Amino acid sequence: MGLNLDxxxxxxxxxxxxxxxxxxxKLAALAIVFGxxxxxxxxxxxxxxNRLIARACTLYVEAIRxxxxxxxxxxxxxxxxxIGFKFSAFSVAATALAINVGAYTAEIMRAGxxxxxxxxxxxxxxxxxxxxxxxxxxxxxxxxxxxxxxLTSQFVLLMLASSVTSQISAEELTAVANYIQSDTYRxxxxxxxxxxxxxxxxxxxxxxxxxxxxxxxxxxxxxxxxL
Amino acid sequence: xxGSLNANHLLFLGHGALWTIGLSTIALIGGGLLGFLIALARxxxxxxxxxxxxxxxxxIQGTPLLVIMFLGYFGLSALGFSISALMAASASLTIxxxxxxxxxxxxxxxxxxxxxxxxxxxxxxxxxxxxIKVILPxxxxxxxxxxxxxxxxxxxxxxxASVVGFVELARAGQIINNSLFEPFLIYAIxxxxxxxxxxxxxxxxxxxxxxxxxxxxxxMPA
Numbered sequence: 424m425g426l427n428l429d430x431x432x433x434x435x436x437x438x439x440x441x442x443x444x445x446x447x448x449k450l451a452a453l454a455i456v457f458g459x460x461x462x463x464x465x466x467x468x469x470x471x472x473n474r475l476i477a478r479a480c481t482l483y484v485e486a487i488r489x490x491x492x493x494x495x496x497x498x499x500x501x502x503x504x505x506i507g508f509k510f511s512a513f514s515v516a517a518t519a520l521a522i523n524v525g526a527y528t529a530e531i532m533r534a535g536x537x538x539x540x541x542x543x544x545x546x547x548x549x550x551x552x553x554x555x556x557x558x559x560x561x562x563x564x565x566x567x568x569x570x571x572x573x574l575t576s577q578f579v580l581l582m583l584a585s586s587v588t589s590q591i592s593a594e595e596l597t598a599v600a601n602y603i604q605s606d607t608y609r610x611x612x613x614x615x616x617x618x619x620x621x622x623x624x625x626x627x628x629x630x631x632x633x634x635x636x637x638x639x640x641x642x643x644x645x646x647x648x649x650l
Numbered sequence: 651x652x653g654s655l656n657a658n659h660l661l662f663l664g665h666g667a668l669w670t671i672g673l674s675t676i677a678l679i680g681g682g683l684l685g686f687l688i689a690l691a692r693x694x695x696x697x698x699x700x701x702x703x704x705x706x707x708x709x710i711q712g713t714p715l716l717v718i719m720f721l722g723y724f725g726l727s728a729l730g731f732s733i734s735a736l737m738a739a740s741a742s743l744t745i746x747x748x749x750x751x752x753x754x755x756x757x758x759x760x761x762x763x764x765x766x767x768x769x770x771x772x773x774x775x776x777x778x779x780x781x782i783k784v785i786l787p788x789x790x791x792x793x794x795x796x797x798x799x800x801x802x803x804x805x806x807x808x809x810x811a812s813v814v815g816f817v818e819l820a821r822a823g824q825i826i827n828n829s830l831f832e833p834f835l836i837y838a839i840x841x842x843x844x845x846x847x848x849x850x851x852x853x854x855x856x857x858x859x860x861x862x863x864x865x866x867x868x869x870m871p872a
Binding site: 506589615 | 717721728805813833838839
């Protein structure tokens with residue numbers, strides 16, 4: 424029994440693949456935006472003098488980073504449903520992904536904060552900048568600039584990890600593939616095409632973040648390098 | 651529906667947890683061997699080998715593990731092999747972990763300071779001798795914290811073997827939930843077990859990292 428590949432029946436369904444890819448990008452975009460916000464606040468919280476807040480943020484980061492995304496998604500989706508809250512698979516998927524990537528972002532941002540020399544913060548205090556100004560101009564922006572490459576790799580990984588949400592039938596790329604392979608009985612061909620689609624998506628995302636980096640960080644633009 | 655959580659359920663979960671550990675070990679060994687070869691190929695003097703191994707890493711790192719799982723499961727059977735879920739999951743995880751270890755270890759090999767390479771060459775060591783006697787021992791020291799850190803990823807990623815029907819911890823939880831329908835309780839227990847497996851390793855990796863960091867600052871001029 425040799426290998427007999429037939430892509431035609433699968434390729435015929437390309438509009439479904441397209442919709443799935445768009446859905447994957449939507450999920451990833453939502454999760455990245457909210458995850459970045461959660462993560463940044465959490466990193467600030469861990470840095471703050473308040474021990475209770477710092478502890479809570481550490482607990483969140485460790486709990487998320489040491490459990491599988493699949494289990495987190497099941498816990499949110501089936502757990503909420505069992506106590507009477509019914510949300511669409513898409514909104515649960517986006518929420519779970521945002522909570523997940525938020526923890527990783529927090530850890531990366533913390534490394535960024537630690538890389539800011541104390542002298543710079545003292546200098547900013549000496550210049551009588553307000554606490555908010557110090558946080559924004561001296562800590563947050565330079566720290567983000569430093570860890571930007573790590574952040575973007577994490578975000579690309581998140582886009583790939585969003586495939587796990589197919590398990591609660593959010594209709595993204597992998598869920599579409601599952602549907603098409605059960606419809607055509609061409610599983611191998613379907614998943615080969617989907618794998619290629621994900622590689623293309625991750626390249627597109629990488630290119631997008633690279634361009635965004637130039638737009639966000641003028642220093643990168645002027646010097647051609649970060650810091 | 652199916653009664654309440656009892657000792658048999660917990661036994662079943664324990665059995666699943668053992669398989670999670672078993673599958674993680676298989677992935678660690680298989681992926682480690684493959685990753686080592688990839689890392690060596692990535693710093694090979696031959697351009698073709700470098701490009702080929704680099705392409706492999708890019709391809710695997712651009713594909714979700716879930717899709718690799720499906721490819722392993724359906725692909726190997728399309729090739730005419732009749733395979734078990736364990737074999738499909740092991741093969742997929744090995745392919746996946748190999749690419750990441752390859753990339754991590756390439757970085758470690760290349761972060762051994764350049765003068766070390768040159769000094770070894772100056773002493774007339776052959777390429778193999780230089781690698782085995784000079785570069786790899788130092789690279790291994792650098793590689794320890796990220797390698798231990800990645801083991802956490804491996805354990806968490808074995809949960810995706812559940813999609814091809816392999817009964818590890820996550821799948822065991824799903825099966826019990828299907829009979830009891832107590833998702834909050836059961837998935838919380840599953841999450842706690844995963845946490846208990848992963849957290850000590852994360853903590854160890856962090857400690858190693860700190861120790862390395864200290865070592866490095868000591869070497870830096872004041």
